[in-house]
Amino acid sequence: MSANIPPAGADHWTECLSGDARRLEAELASLRAQIDLCCNLGGLQLGSPVLVASGTYGFGREYGALYSPALLGAVCTKCVTLEPRAGNVPPRVTETPAGMLNSIGLENPGVDVFLREELPWLRDQGARVVVNIAGHTVAEYGRLTARLDGTPGIAGLEVNVSCPNVDRGGMAFGVSAKSTEAVMRVIRKETSLPLICKLTPNVTDVTEIARAAEESGADVLSLINTLLGMAIDIETRRPVIGNTFGGLSGPAVKPVALRMVWQVRQAVKLPLLGLGGIACAEDAVEFILAGASAVAVGSGTFSNPLLPLEVTVGLGGYLKRTGLRLADAVGLAHRPQGKEATT
Amino acid sequence: MPSIACEVTARRELAPEIVLVSVHAPAVARAAEPGQFVFIRVGPGDAADPFLRRPMSLAGIDASAGQIDLVIRAMGRGTRALAGTEPGRTWDVIGPLGRGYPRPAQGKSLLVGGGTGAASLMPLAQSIVGGSGPQTAQTRMLMLLGARSSPELWAPGLARERGLPALFATDDGTAGHPGLVTDLLRAEVRSGQIGTVYACGPVPMLRAVQEIAVGAGVPCYISLEQRMACGVGACRGCSWPRSGGSGSGRGYVRVCRDGPVFSAKEVLL
Ligand SMILES: Cc1cc2nc3c(=O)[nH]c(=O)nc-3n(C[C@H](O)[C@H](O)[C@H](O)COP(=O)(O)OP(=O)(O)OC[C@H]3O[C@@H](n4cnc5c(N)ncnc54)[C@H](O)[C@@H]3O)c2cc1C
Ligand SMILES: Cc1cc2nc3c(=O)[nH]c(=O)nc-3n(C[C@H](O)[C@H](O)[C@H](O)COP(=O)(O)O)c2cc1C
Ligand code: FES
Numbered sequence: 001m002s003a004n005i006p007p008a009g010a011d012h013w014t015e016c017l018s019g020d021a022r023r024l025e026a027e028l029a030s031l032r033a034q035i036d037l038c039c040n041l042g043g044l045q046l047g048s049p050v051l052v053a054s055g056t057y058g059f060g061r062e063y064g065a066l067y068s069p070a071l072l073g074a075v076c077t078k079c080v081t082l083e084p085r086a087g088n089v090p091p092r093v094t095e096t097p098a099g100m101l102n103s104i105g106l107e108n109p110g111v112d113v114f115l116r117e118e119l120p121w122l123r124d125q126g127a128r129v130v131v132n133i134a135g136h137t138v139a140e141y142g143r144l145t146a147r148l149d150g151t152p153g154i155a156g157l158e159v160n161v162s163c164p165n166v167d168r169g170g171m172a173f174g175v176s177a178k179s180t181e182a183v184m185r186v187i188r189k190e191t192s193l194p195l196i197c198k199l200t201p202n203v204t205d206v207t208e209i210a211r212a213a214e215e216s217g218a219d220v221l222s223l224i225n226t227l228l229g230m231a232i233d234i235e236t237r238r239p240v241i242g243n244t245f246g247g248l249s250g251p252a253v254k255p256v257a258l259r260m261v262w263q264v265r266q267a268v269k270l271p272l273l274g275l276g277g278i279a280c281a282e283d284a285v286e287f288i289l290a291g292a293s294a295v296a297v298g299s300g301t302f303s304n305p306l307l308p309l310e311v312t313v314g315l316g317g318y319l320k321r322t323g324l325r326l327a328d329a330v331g332l333a334h335r336p337q338g339k340e341a342t343t
Numbered sequence: 344m345p346s347i348a349c350e351v352t353a354r355r356e357l358a359p360e361i362v363l364v365s366v367h368a369p370a371v372a373r374a375a376e377p378g379q380f381v382f383i384r385v386g387p388g389d390a391a392d393p394f395l396r397r398p399m400s401l402a403g404i405d406a407s408a409g410q411i412d413l414v415i416r417a418m419g420r421g422t423r424a425l426a427g428t429e430p431g432r433t434w435d436v437i438g439p440l441g442r443g444y445p446r447p448a449q450g451k452s453l454l455v456g457g458g459t460g461a462a463s464l465m466p467l468a469q470s471i472v473g474g475s476g477p478q479t480a481q482t483r484m485l486m487l488l489g490a491r492s493s494p495e496l497w498a499p500g501l502a503r504e505r506g507l508p509a510l511f512a513t514d515d516g517t518a519g520h521p522g523l524v525t526d527l528l529r530a531e532v533r534s535g536q537i538g539t540v541y542a543c544g545p546v547p548m549l550r551a552v553q554e555i556a557v558g559a560g561v562p563c564y565i566s567l568e569q570r571m572a573c574g575v576g577a578c579r580g581c582s583w584p585r586s587g588g589s590g591s592g593r594g595y596v597r598v599c600r601d602g603p604v605f606s607a608k609e610v611l612l
Contacts, residue, residue: 012374093580
């Protein structure tokens with residue numbers, strides 16, 4: 001046994017999964033020859049309707065060592081801000097029943113480092129990149145968008161409106177129709193890139209915010225972001241999460257996410273990106289039937305790093321088995337009772 | 344779910360609630376270095392609950408047999424299930440993960456372990472003792488092992504089995520040196536000729552080790568534990584403050600990928 005130390009970032013762990021990764025890649029290639037997985041998501045031309053969710057895939061390098069991010073519909077990056085951010089105090093994650101809480105905060109290296117070090121790598125991999133953007137003031141979103149606009153290799157922007165608005169006492173932009181509109185309008189002025197507004201579930205009426213986003217320039221709505229929650233350690237008698245509250249994700253939130261996709265589908269005309277608790281291909285099919293044109297795999301990747309590929313292959317298999325075209329499956333569960341799906 | 348099924352080949356109780364589990368995991372054993380860890384799925388692969396994997400240090404690495412050993416303390420839901428696994432069952436194991444212990448400098452190495460922390464030091468001790476050169480095991484390396492009380496003191500037995508020189512201490516004086524393992528460290532450091540100090544255990548112990556080693560000008564590496572989600576560096580859930588860190592976006596390190604082993608000067612304890 002040698003005491004050789006691998007450099008930080010050695011990727012030997014991918015070897016134990018490489019057999020499965022290669023098998024899934026082959027299955028995906030064979031499916032593509034038989035069915036059409038391409039989708040147009042509000043102007044975003046994607047080769048697959050399965051994306052990875054912001055914050056659960058970093059900037060792609062870690063899971064990129066296991067399989068090519070070009071196989072994904074797109075990579076929604078960890079949020080990017082104008083300035084570098086350290087993020088929240090640890091502990092930042094904890095497990096909850098069928099899910100987890102996180103309070104990563106906005107930890108990211110800032111837009112300059114992103115453009116210099118992270119985006120070129122993703123672009124070289126052939127990945128479609130959706131940059132998740134965040135800020136603490138309306139003006140900050142505008143300046144950030146201006147900085148990103150026109151950069152080759154960016155397919156679209158996803159606006160994280162769940163950040164605290166410092167001009168409104170720290171209330172999240174996305175819980176008010178007015179603040180959501182203010183953010184979206186400023187961003188819209190700075191770019192013609194496809195714009196995804198990411199809705200927070202921590203609201204009384206998600207359709208009200210969805211309409212506000214539609215009216216202020218969004219091309220796509222993604223939902224849901226995490227549900228605010230908490231956990232308490234009964235031995236230390238203190239909150240487990242350093243920041244007291246964290247965002248709930250994972251299978252526990254799926255029924256809530258699905259219900260919101262259903263409601264928003266009925267309220268607006270925009271295409272939807274559905275996410276929240278997807279842990280298998282069947283979950284993804286549910287989101288599509290509820291009205292999502294595409295889906296994103298989030299924290300499910302943590303326990304199964306190959307989940308995004310498995311969901312893609314499983315969804316393709318469903319379309320093949322049922323003879324449904326992807327576009328025809330979107331929102332199919334809304335048809336009146338008794339009316340059968342056309343195949 | 345991926346087909347990484349690793350068979351549990353042996354299981355032995357080392358102390359109440361503490362078991363040594365051997366797992367056939369050739370891909371992990373082939374690449375693993377002392378100080379790295381594995382990430383284990385609790386329960387069947389497609390279950391939504393428990394949702395996250397559990398990180399466990401490698402307590403033994405046998406590349407030729409394709410086997411790894413883990414020392415698991417049953418303290419919560421996941422570790423109770425893992426510790427109770429009968430041989431013959433399979434686990435979904437990802438690894439090796441993280442950055443392990445750097446090579447020792449010239450001179451004797453001291454390996455300080457508290458509680459289950461001693462697990463990750465075992466393969467390191469074996470690699471130092473097994474190294475080539477004129478020195479004897481005793482002059483190359485000494486393990487200093489601590490526990491609260493003698494029934495919990497599992498590590499000296501395992502060290503003896505593997506031919507690893509060790510001293511031990513219990514907080515309540517029921518076995519070995521009565522007092523803290525860091526008392527033993529202080530005495531050893533005073534005797535001089537120490538090349539490198541390595542430590543893994545509870546944070547108060549690590550803090551004391553850091554103080555003693557830095558005070559004596561001896562290079563010191565510590566292994567940290569933090570709650571994790573992805574285990575591979577993608578989510579920034581396992582962040583730990585850097586020493587001298589500011590709000591610059593570079594203020595935290597990732598325990599799962601930048602660590603779990605850090606130079607004692609790198610992190611705030
Ligand atoms: C790099 C590393 C190496 C480790 N090596 C060992 C080892 O060799 N032997 C051993 O017995 N234990 C080890 N641990 C600690 C072990 O991972 C935890 O005891 C275990 O995750 C607890 O799970 P649970 O379901 O029993 O507890 P619960 O409290 O039910 O777990 C709830 C959640 O908190 C997390 N959690 C709780 N305690 C810890 C902790 N101390 N560290 C990280 N996550 C925690 C769990 O993973 C889970 O997500 C190590 C931890 C890390 C980070
Ligand atoms: C660790 C972690 C970090 C996240 N970071 C972001 C982020 O930076 N921006 C964002 O819009 N959403 C972020 N999210 C939310 C996810 O993108 C997703 O909306 C949510 O987790 C629900 O999906 P899931 O249940 O599949 O994980 C994060 C989620 C997790 C678990
Ligand atoms: S656990 Fe995700 S970065 Fe360490």
